[in-house]
Amino acid sequence: MIVQLLSLLAVNALAFNAIFPNLKLQAISFGLPILASVNSPFTAVYSSFDLIQVELAQPEFPWIVLGTVLLIGAVVGRAFCGWVCPVGFIQDIITNLKGRLDFVSPRTHRSAKKLKYVLFLGTLLISGTLGLALYLGAGTAYKAALGVLASGPFIAISPDGTLFGVVPTLVSLARDNFASFFTKPPTIQQFWAYLTQVPPLLALRILILVGFFGAAWKVPRFWCRYACPTGAMMAVFQKYSLAGIKRDPVKCQKCPHCEVKCPMQINILDLPWGKFNDPECIMCMECVDACPHGSLSPKFP
Amino acid sequence: LGGRSERVNYRLVSTLPKSIARSRSGSLKHTAAAFTLLLGLTAVMIGLYINEYKALTDILRGYVFLFP
Numbered sequence: 133m134i135v136q137l138l139s140l141l142a143v144n145a146l147a148f149n150a151i152f153p154n155l156k157l158q159a160i161s162f163g164l165p166i167l168a169s170v171n172s173p174f175t176a177v178y179s180s181f182d183l184i185q186v187e188l189a190q191p192e193f194p195w196i197v198l199g200t201v202l203l204i205g206a207v208v209g210r211a212f213c214g215w216v217c218p219v220g221f222i223q224d225i226i227t228n229l230k231g232r233l234d235f236v237s238p239r240t241h242r243s244a245k246k247l248k249y250v251l252f253l254g255t256l257l258i259s260g261t262l263g264l265a266l267y268l269g270a271g272t273a274y275k276a277a278l279g280v281l282a283s284g285p286f287i288a289i290s291p292d293g294t295l296f297g298v299v300p301t302l303v304s305l306a307r308d309n310f311a312s313f314f315t316k317p318p319t320i321q322q323f324w325a326y327l328t329q330v331p332p333l334l335a336l337r338i339l340i341l342v343g344f345f346g347a348a349w350k351v352p353r354f355w356c357r358y359a360c361p362t363g364a365m366m367a368v369f370q371k372y373s374l375a376g377i378k379r380d381p382v383k384c385q386k387c388p389h390c391e392v393k394c395p396m397q398i399n400i401l402d403l404p405w406g407k408f409n410d411p412e413c414i415m416c417m418e419c420v421d422a423c424p425h426g427s428l429s430p431k432f433p
Numbered sequence: 434l435g436g437r438s439e440r441v442n443y444r445l446v447s448t449l450p451k452s453i454a455r456s457r458s459g460s461l462k463h464t465a466a467a468f469t470l471l472l473g474l475t476a477v478m479i480g481l482y483i484n485e486y487k488a489l490t491d492i493l494r495g496y497v498f499l500f501p
Binding site for chain 2: 159161170178183186187190192194195196197198199200201202203205206207283369371372373374409433
């Protein structure tokens with residue numbers, strides 16, 4: 133939790149500029165496999181997936197971003213999801229507030245976890261074809277047709293961008309109009325007229341954010357399990373990453389402690405003995421802590 | 434030491450439960466990880482060579498926040 137909190141502060145370090153006016157922190161044009169939206173004014177280090185979309189829309193091939201993803205994926209797999217990602221941390225806080233881990237039926241879980249791959253491939257398809265079309269000099273109409281989705285289909289709807297970008301902007305706008313709200317409160321008709329003028333994309337973003345919080349309350353790490361395209365991208369490398377977890381066949385009593393504590397609902401006891409790398413594993417080490425027999429331990433390589 | 438005593442006894446491995454035998458295929462995963470590392474390093478080197486970092490900084494400087 134401490135590492136995750138420090139990561140949250142580091143990723144959103146530009147917020148300190150607003151608190152301490154003498155600070156002149158600047159964002160680094162560098163991507164990490166986490167959710168840190170380019171759409172947030174506080175982000176100091178960006179999400180690799182966001183940068184891939186932004187670069188493809190220019191069109192530039194994201195060599196460094198892709199290279200970083202490959203390097204991090206090969207060494208630690210999805211560990212950034214479990215230790216660095218601010219969105220994962222927020223979900224962990226919600227689960228801790230709730231105080232218990234609820235489980236999804238295995239059949240639903242098996243099907244639903246494919247959704248993130250669909251989102252990942254869909255986003256990449258739109259960004260990739262747009263980048264290719266622009267590179268070939270034929271994508272202007274395509275870009276215009278995509279509208280706000282052109283600079284990143286997922287950026288336009290991601291909950292991290294809404295939480296750290298759109299919501300603070302809305303709050304600052306509301307703060308500016310706070311006094312007038314009480315001195316001259318709007319009528320119901322005026323309020324309704326305002327609601328009907330809310331842009332559909334803004335409404336969709338708020339809806340997704342509310343859904344994100346609701347789902348995180350119901351299912352631990354719901355976003356990471358079923359909807360995160362960055363998680364889907366890193367899951368590919370997690371299977372072959374050097375870092376993994378080892379299960380000792382001598383010490384393991386096949387009690388369900390590790391499976392009960394796993395926030396990603398991995399059937400650890402069904403995995404092979406020795407080192408295992410499940411694509412869903414975020415290396416949070418909850419299972420290692422939970423094992424009363426000490427049969428699970430981190431393994432590198 | 435060395436020689437035969439360090440070799441994997443494949444006849445014994447084949448009689449082990451499937452899950453134990455599977456865990457012995459770690460070297461293939463290490464090869465895949467090494468290949469991914471090599472690809473990643475190559476991509477980073479190409480990016481640095483074409484000065485992509487500067488291009489990305491310029492793109493992000495001109496990036497307009499999507500506020501619907």
